[in-house]
Each structure stands twice: as C-alpha cells, then as structure tokens.
Amino acid sequence: MTVEVSIPTILRTYTKDAKTVPASGATLKELISDLEANYPGIADRLVDEAGLRRFVNVYLNDEDVRFLGGLDTELSDGDNVTILPAVAGGAGLVAGRAEPPADRLSDRH
Amino acid sequence: MLEIDQALIDAMIAHARRDHPDEACGVIAGPAGSDRPERFIPMVNAARSPTFYEFDSMDLLKLYREMDSRDEDPVVVYHSHTATEAYPSRTDISYASEPNAHYLLVSTREPDTQEVRSFRIVDGVVTEEEVTIIPTLTQ
Numbered sequence: 001m002t003v004e005v006s007i008p009t010i011l012r013t014y015t016k017d018a019k020t021v022p023a024s025g026a027t028l029k030e031l032i033s034d035l036e037a038n039y040p041g042i043a044d045r046l047v048d049e050a051g052l053r054r055f056v057n058v059y060l061n062d063e064d065v066r067f068l069g070g071l072d073t074e075l076s077d078g079d080n081v082t083i084l085p086a087v088a089g090g091a092g093l094v095a096g097r098a099e100p101p102a103d104r105l106s107d108r109h
Numbered sequence: 110m111l112e113i114d115q116a117l118i119d120a121m122i123a124h125a126r127r128d129h130p131d132e133a134c135g136v137i138a139g140p141a142g143s144d145r146p147e148r149f150i151p152m153v154n155a156a157r158s159p160t161f162y163e164f165d166s167m168d169l170l171k172l173y174r175e176m177d178s179r180d181e182d183p184v185v186v187y188h189s190h191t192a193t194e195a196y197p198s199r200t201d202i203s204y205a206s207e208p209n210a211h212y213l214l215v216s217t218r219e220p221d222t223q224e225v226r227s228f229r230i231v232d233g234v235v236t237e238e239e240v241t242i243i244p245t246l247t248q
Contacts, residue, residue, distance in 0.1 A: 010206045055204055057166050064166045084169055085206035087152075090132050090161035091190040092200030 014039040029071040116245040125189035134162040137185035187213040205230035
C-alpha cells in the first residue's frame with residue numbers, strides 16, 4: 001500500500017524539507033510506523049499513548065481521520081494523507097479557569 | 110518586522126470587533142517566500158469562545174489546499190483577545206505551529222482603542238516585532 005503523505009512546514013525538518021513523501025501501511029497506524037522508520041522522531045510529534053495528538057489533524061483524501069477510524073483507518077494504494085497542525089489558541093487563562101493543554105506540536109524532544 | 114497594508118489591518122480589526130466578545134481568527138496569505146501579506150481570509154472560530162479559537166478541521170484542509178494551489182504561504186495568522194492584552198497567551202504559544210508566520214494579535218477590550226501587535230512564535234519562544242503599516246493607495 002503506497003500512499004503519498006503531505007508534510008506540514010513544522011515537520012519538514014524531519015523530511016529534509018520534502019513537502020510530500022511516499023509511505024506505506026495498511027492502516028494509518030502502520031503508515032506512521034513506516035514514517036518513523038524513515039524519519040526518526042516524527043511519530044512522537046503525531047501520536048501519544050492515547051492516539052492522535054489533540055493538536056494534529058490527519059486527513060485521508062478529503063476526510064478527517066477522526067471521523068473515519070482514527071489510527072485504525074484503512075488505506076488503499078494511491079490514497080493521499082495530509083498532516084496539518086491545528087490552528088488554535090486564545091487568551092485561555094482567565095482567573096479560575098483550567099490551564100491550557102501543555103503539549104504542542106512544536107515541542108522539541 | 111512585519112510590513113502590512115492599512116486596509117488589511119482595518120479588515121482584521123473589523124472582523125475582531127464584529128465577533129467580539131468571542132475571539133476572531135484568520136489568515137492573511139501571500140506569495141510563497143515573499144513574506145508579504147496580501148489575501149485576507151477571515152476564518153470561522155469553530156470554538157465560538159471568548160477565550161479560545163480554533164479553525165474547523167475541514168476549513169483548515171480547504172484553506173491549506175487553496176494556498177498550496179495558489180503557491181501561497183500563511184504569512185500572517187491573526188486572532189483577537191477580547192478581555193486581555195494583545196500578547197500571546199500560554200495557549201497561543203502551545204499551539205503555535207507555523208514557524209515562518211507572523212502571529213498578529215488584536216485586542217478588542219477597549220472599544221475605542223486600537224491594539225495590534227505582531228510576534229514570531231518558534232519552539233515556544235515569543236519574539237515581538239515591529240509592525241510597519243503601509244498607507245493603502247487609493248486611485
């Protein structure tokens with residue numbers, strides 16, 4: 001199963017500036033393992049123990065994988081996978097409110 | 110430093126005032142590699158919140174596909190703070206993921222005062238930068 005994966009600017013440090021890379025896998029989970037094998041460190045930016053990170057959007061063709069099968073989403077030859085960091089933020093901290101999520105896509109490990 | 114047309118600043122402030130007390134958000138795209146904001150793209154705040162903003166995930170995909178096909182970058186990513194100063198919050202810093210973008214913040218806490226500031230946010234480090242507003246030419 002060969003799939004074309006579109007990489008966002010912030011993760012191109014892993015792909016030597018490539019905007020798209022080929023990868024393979026029968027599911028999104030396998031695809032991410034394959035990406036990790038070629039671009040070590042990239043998987044940690046996409047997933048944690050709970051699954052896809054909150055601030056990462058992954059699309060299979062034109063659909064958000066959160067509305068498909070998440071990491072178990074099945075892939076077919078010729079599919080396109082697009083990774084985009086969420087564009088989000090906000091004043092957040094207002095007296096008495098909970099802290100915002102601490103993890104982020106731009107974290108260095 | 111960010112150089113930006115007055116008309117784009119005006120459009121952003123108008124959007125922020127319109128959506129107040131919720132936060133407003135959007136992008137100003139420009140030719141790839143130019144660092145020149147040109148195309149104003151107001152986005153819907155899917156969170157519809159006075160303390161949080163988020164682009165809807167399908168809107169986000171459409172936006173990035175469109176910029177890609179027009180060979181554009183998100184030169185400016187803007188949003189408003191509606192009760193606090195125009196300075197990146199911890200939430201803003203934790204989500205910032207466009208290392209080449211100018212993060213433009215507008216505060217709408219004072220109805221009669223314009224408060225617009227620009228920042229780079231890279232690897233969790235915030236650097237304020239000067240904003241040079243270019244008067245819009247009228248024919």
